[in-house]
Every structure is written in C-alpha cells, then in structure tokens.
Amino acid sequence: MRISFIARVVSAAVVAVAGAAAVAADTDGLTLPAGFSAVVVEEGQGPARHLDVAANGDIYLGGGNGLSALRDTNGDGKADVVKPFGDVKGTEVRIFKDWLYVSDDVGVYRYPLKKGELAPTGARETVVSEFPKERQHADKTFALDDKGTLFINVGAPSNSCQERDRQEGSLGRNPCPILEKYGGVWVFDGTKLNQTPANGRRFATGMRNAVAIEWNPAQKALYAVIHGRDSIDTLFPALYNAEDNATRQGEEFHQIVDGGNYGWPYTFFDTKLGHRVIAPEYGGDAKKEPEAGKYANPLVAFPAHWAPNDLLFYSGKSFPAKYQNGAFIAFHGSWNRAPEPQAGYKVVFQPMKDGKPSGAYEVFADGFAGDMKDNSPDNARYRPVGLAVGPDGSLYVADSQKGRVWRIAYAKK
Amino acid sequence: MIARDLRRAAVLIGACLAAACAAVGGETPQPPATAGQLLYGKHCLSCHQADGRGVRNMQPAIAGGTWVQGDARALALFVMSGGFDSASRKDSAEGNVMPAFRQLSDADLAELLTYVRQRFGNGASAVSAAEVAEARTNLGPAPIS
Numbered sequence: 001m002r003i004s005f006i007a008r009v010v011s012a013a014v015v016a017v018a019g020a021a022a023v024a025a026d027t028d029g030l031t032l033p034a035g036f037s038a039v040v041v042e043e044g045q046g047p048a049r050h051l052d053v054a055a056n057g058d059i060y061l062g063g064g065n066g067l068s069a070l071r072d073t074n075g076d077g078k079a080d081v082v083k084p085f086g087d088v089k090g091t092e093v094r095i096f097k098d099w100l101y102v103s104d105d106v107g108v109y110r111y112p113l114k115k116g117e118l119a120p121t122g123a124r125e126t127v128v129s130e131f132p133k134e135r136q137h138a139d140k141t142f143a144l145d146d147k148g149t150l151f152i153n154v155g156a157p158s159n160s161c162q163e164r165d166r167q168e169g170s171l172g173r174n175p176c177p178i179l180e181k182y183g184g185v186w187v188f189d190g191t192k193l194n195q196t197p198a199n200g201r202r203f204a205t206g207m208r209n210a211v212a213i214e215w216n217p218a219q220k221a222l223y224a225v226i227h228g229r230d231s232i233d234t235l236f237p238a239l240y241n242a243e244d245n246a247t248r249q250g251e252e253f254h255q256i257v258d259g260g261n262y263g264w265p266y267t268f269f270d271t272k273l274g275h276r277v278i279a280p281e282y283g284g285d286a287k288k289e290p291e292a293g294k295y296a297n298p299l300v301a302f303p304a305h306w307a308p309n310d311l312l313f314y315s316g317k318s319f320p321a322k323y324q325n326g327a328f329i330a331f332h333g334s335w336n337r338a339p340e341p342q343a344g345y346k347v348v349f350q351p352m353k354d355g356k357p358s359g360a361y362e363v364f365a366d367g368f369a370g371d372m373k374d375n376s377p378d379n380a381r382y383r384p385v386g387l388a389v390g391p392d393g394s395l396y397v398a399d400s401q402k403g404r405v406w407r408i409a410y411a412k413k
Numbered sequence: 414m415i416a417r418d419l420r421r422a423a424v425l426i427g428a429c430l431a432a433a434c435a436a437v438g439g440e441t442p443q444p445p446a447t448a449g450q451l452l453y454g455k456h457c458l459s460c461h462q463a464d465g466r467g468v469r470n471m472q473p474a475i476a477g478g479t480w481v482q483g484d485a486r487a488l489a490l491f492v493m494s495g496g497f498d499s500a501s502r503k504d505s506a507e508g509n510v511m512p513a514f515r516q517l518s519d520a521d522l523a524e525l526l527t528y529v530r531q532r533f534g535n536g537a538s539a540v541s542a543a544e545v546a547e548a549r550t551n552l553g554p555a556p557i558s
Binding site for chain 2: 135136137138159164165166167168231233234242245335336338339373374375376377378379
C-alpha cells in the first residue's frame with residue numbers, strides 16, 4: 001500500500017515535470033492560447049525592432065545593430081542562414097513588391113529584392129531623407145498602401161508640448177508649434193526617390209508617437225496605436241497621483257483618416273473616466289472635456305504606458321477563423337508606471353469586423369518579461385516590439401532585449 | 414502526551430512557516446525610509462527606476478555612474494538645471510530630457526544627492542547643504558515655465 005502510494009506520488013511528480021518540460025519546449029516559455037506553439041527562429045543580431053517575411057519565407061529584421069536576412073532551409077522554423085546587410089540602423093522593415101523598405105530616425109530607404117537573393121546586393125536608394133535629427137520619439141515607422149503611398153509616423157520630440165519638456169508645472173505651448181513638423185502622419189509617394197519632408201503632406205495630426213502604424217488592405221484604410229503621454233503625476237501632483245499616472249492615459253487605437261486630429265497634446269483619453277479630458281498643461285482639471293467632436297475618440301483605449309510598438313491585421317490562413325482580419329498589437333511594455341508594477345510586455349489580439357472592434361481584446365502571447373527584478377524594464381527577459389505574418393500564416397514576433405525572434409504557429413487539434 | 418507532542422509540533426511548524434514567510438514575503442521589518450529615499454521615490458524613481466538603472470535609450474543609469482559619483486557641486490548644479498548633459502558629461506545618448514529640480518531646497522537636494530551617491534552600488538561622499546548652496550550661486554535666472 002505504502003509503496004504504491006509513494007510510487008504514485010513519484011510518478012505524478014515525474015509526469016508534472018515532464019509536462020512542464022513539454023510545455024516549455026512547445027512555447028519557449030511563452031503563454032499562448034491552446035493549439036499554438038512557438039519556436040525560436042533566431043537570436044543574436046542585437047536589439048531587434050520590426051521585421052517582415054517574404055513570400056518565400058525569408059525574414060528581414062531591423063534593429064539597432066542594423067538589418068539582417070534570415071532563412072530557414074529545412075522547414076523547422078529555425079533560421080539556418082543569417083546574413084547581416086546594408087547600413088541602416090533603425091526600426092521599420094516592410095516588403096513592397098520587389099523592394100525592401102526600411103527606415104532610421106531621419107529617413108526611409110529601399111533595397112531591391114532580386115529573385116534568389118537572400119541579403120540584397122543592390123544599392124540602397126533614398127525614398128525620403130532629411131527629417132530633423134531628434135532624440136525623443138524619432139523612429140520613422142511607416143506603412144505602405146497597395147499603390148505605394150507612404151505614410152510616415154513623425155513622432156513629437158516632446159512629452160506634452162510644455163514650455164519646458166517634462167518640467168513640473170510647466171504649461172503647454174498654445175498652439176503647440178511642434179505640430180507643424182511633428183506629432184502626426186506625413187504622406188509621400190513611396191515610389192519616388194530622393195524626397196525630403198517638404199515633398200510630403202501632413203495627413204493627420206495630434207499623434208504623440210504612432211510607432212504602431214499599419215495599412216489595412218481589406219478595409220483600404222490606415223490604422224495606428226499611439227503612445228500616450230507620460231508623467232501626469234510628477235508634472236501636476238496637485239491633480240494626479242502615481243496610481244492615476246499608471247492607469248489613466250489610454251494608448252489610443254484609431255483609424256487614421258485624411259485631415260484627422262487625435263488630440264495630442266491638448267487632450268488625452270482618460271480610461272478611468274471613459275472620455276477624453278483636457279491635458280493639465282492646457283487648463284485641464286483631471287475631468288474637464290474638450291469641445292465635443294473636436295478630436296476623434298479611440299476605437300479602443302489600451303492601458304496606460306503599455307507602449308504599442310507594432311500593429312498587424314491578420315491575413316494569414318492557418319490561424320482559426322476568429323483571427324481573420326483582426327488586429328495583433330505588440331506592446332513593448334511600460335517604464336513610466338513605476339513605482340506601480342510595470343505592465344504591457346505582451347502581444348494582444350483585438351477582434352475586428354469590417355474594420356471596427358467586434359469584442360474585447362485578449363492577451364495572445366505573454367510571459368516575455370519574466371520576473372523583471374526590481375520592477376525595472378531593463379531587467380525584462382524579452383520585450384515584444386515587431387510583428388509579421390509568414391506565407392504559411394505563422395505570426396513572427398521580434399524582441400528588443402536580446403533580438404530573439406519567435407515563429408508562433410497553430411496546429412489543428 | 415500525544416496531544417502535547419502535537420501542540421509542540423504545531424508551534425514548531427507555525428514558527429517555521431512564519432520564518433519562511435518572513436524570508437520569502439519580505440515581512441522582516443525594514444528600516445524607516447530616509448529623507449533621501451523618499452525624495453528619490455517622489456522625484457526620480459519613475460524615470461531612473463527602483464534599481465537606479467534607468468531605461469535603455471530613455472533615461473540614463475545612475476547606478477555605477479562615474480560622474481554621479483564625481484564632483485558634488487557639479488552634480489548639484491546639473492540636477493538644479495536639468496537638461497541632457499552636465500558640465501562634465503557631453504555624451505548622453507538617452508532620449509528623454511531631465512527636468513530641473515531647482516525648486517528643491519538646499520537641504521532636500523543634499524539628502525537626495527547623498528542618497529543617489531551612496532545607493533545602487535555607488536560609493537561616493539555625502540553632499541552637504543552648503544555644497545548645494547554654493548552650486549546654486551552658479552545657477553542662472555529661472556526660465557519661464
């Protein structure tokens with residue numbers, strides 16, 4: 001009796017350990033919905049940003065150390081050939097027809113993608129350059145529509161357009177002069193070369209930093225998830241406390257329309273009150289609303305400081321039907337929630353129908369950050385930053401801590 | 414006899430659990446926060462983080478910083494002035510500007526700077542209110558806010 005009891009306990013423990021090991025092997029420690037698995041494609045190209053996958057499965061990855069091309073030659077998901085190339089260190093990477101469009105802080109460029117070539121050997125061409133060099137919100141992420149219209153996110157080099165950026169009590173500049181050249185989306189003909197910002201047109205304004213910007217081909221419309229403002233508590237301590245700062249400024253998901261105004265720096269969407277409020281720099285009292293209809297309301301307001309860094313409308317065929325045309329969003333994770341616990345650090349799925357949210361968002365992939373010692377973002381194990389879909393419908397996720405890239409696949413059970 | 418043994422065992426287990434909880438859950442009494450620690454929590458922590466390591470590309474680390482542990486007056490002047498670079502450091506790469514903390518008193522700045530110079534593995538000398546006052550004489554007029 002006793003022996004069999006011990007045997008059962010031991011065998012249960014063995015099963016538990018084996019089970020845990022099996023889970024870890026299937027998802028690389030990430031938490032995914034049932035039926036999904038993850039494989040590590042590559043790690044080692046330095047802090048990654050965005051990525052794209054060609055029709056033949058070749059992967060193009062951007063980041064702080066430059067661009068690299070990855071190829072899986074035996075179909076196990078892992079990159080067998082890794083080729084760094086080019087001289088562009090930045091964020092965006094997008095395949096458009098036979099070109100690879102990429103960006104850094106001051107411009108958008110392209111390389112020819114020739115048949116049979118993994119790393120492009122052709123010369124880099126400049127599409128748009130000479131954006132002013134800035135230190136804050138400088139990544140020129142972009143989207144391309146099916147005709148090659150180029151929508152560039154020009155982030156505002158400011159938190160909230162104060163007279164003195166990030167200074168306690170400093171009031172907002174009114175009108176905010178930053179909006180003349182930043183804080184919106186500028187549109188260009190992406191098939192023309194050697195343009196400067198003067199060749200573009202301001203398409204939409206009032207966007208602090210729309211890193212996650214994406215053309216939705218099914219809707220023929222532009223969408224973005226915008227980084228909301230920081231530090232309402234330390235800048236205006238009489239109006240807001242640390243918990244308010246950690247929870248109230250929504251990360252706004254919008255359809256971006258020609259001539260649209262999304263409210264920065266004059267307002268932010270207060271997720272506690274459920275409506276837009278006037279920013280404290282512009283006379284806000286933590287509840288006063290702006291004039292009705294002046295600024296668009298978000299489709300969804302995600303929690304404060306989650307840092308939406310990529311947006312993708314799922315067009316692959318291998319995920320279950322509910323994912324079709326829905327939005328995946330990579331949240332890089334917060335720093336400005338401290339001393340409250342940091343949050344974000346996950347990939348979220350927002351169900352969409354006809355270009356509008358059709359249900360509550362759900363966490364798709366989590367477990368990137370690990371235990372994040374001392375609540376410190378730099379101690380996160382991984383931070384998701386880039387998304388792409390492969391020809392087989394798998395979702396690729398890139399990380400900015402170590403440059404890990406995962407392929408997340410669905411297997412029918 | 415058995416009852417007494419059980420009671421003893423229960424007390425022993427209880428004590429062990431309490432000890433384990435204290436070790437795991439941080440129940441051991443913490444020394445009261447110093448003025449410097451409170452000021453750090455209020456003015457610095459949300460950017461430079463609880464471990465003083467800052468955030469890569471955003472705000473610099475003050476843990477292990479060479480110039481944070483350098484000349485006390487230069488550090489005090491920089492913290493009162495704000496900006497990207499101090500007089501002794503012109504190589505910052507992080508994106509976010511540091512606000513000016515000239516509104517803090519000499520005594521508070523001395524407590525705060527002493528704290529950052531002696532925590533996070535740093536081991537520099539304390540900063541006195543007199544040193545902050547001396548640095549303040551080099552501060553220009555307050556800009557329009």
